[in-house]
Amino acid sequence: QVQLVESGGGSVQAGGSLRLSCQASGNIASNACMAWFRQAPGQAREGITTIRHNGDTTYVDSVKGRFTISRDNAKNTLYLQMNSLKPEDTAMYYCAAAAGSYCPSREQGWYWGQGTQVTVSS
Helix, strand or coil: CEEEEEECCEEEECCCCEEEEEEEEECCCCCCCEEEEEECCCCCCEEEEEECCCCCEEECCCCCCCEEEEEECCCCEEEEEECCCCHHHCEEEEEEEECCCCCCCCHHHEEECCCEEEEEEC
16 A cells, blocks of 8 residues: 655746646555656646656756756655746646556556645736
8 A cells, every 4th residue: 555645836927937746655566666746727637747766857848947846755745846937837746656667658657646736817
């Protein structure tokens, strides 16, 4: 059993910043790939960034240069620093952890948190 608990969401004006955190616990692999996904109203959930245990990261183009994913392996905590937020970033943000070091390309391979809402007003 893997538990993921997100925090840090909220409402912010365009151009502002937020920092999301995700506390992982339970039977999570020490080298697990971790990620942030988001789901806007009426849209499918999309993966926006991943980070491997060694620190290698990936980002989708829409957040590249504005969002930064990081992890503290000693604390089993994942972070997402979001800067220069835009109204189109409004979504429920989900923390996800894989079963191992491989980052799954499909949703079925991830454990999920309950999500934290981010709302960006213009």
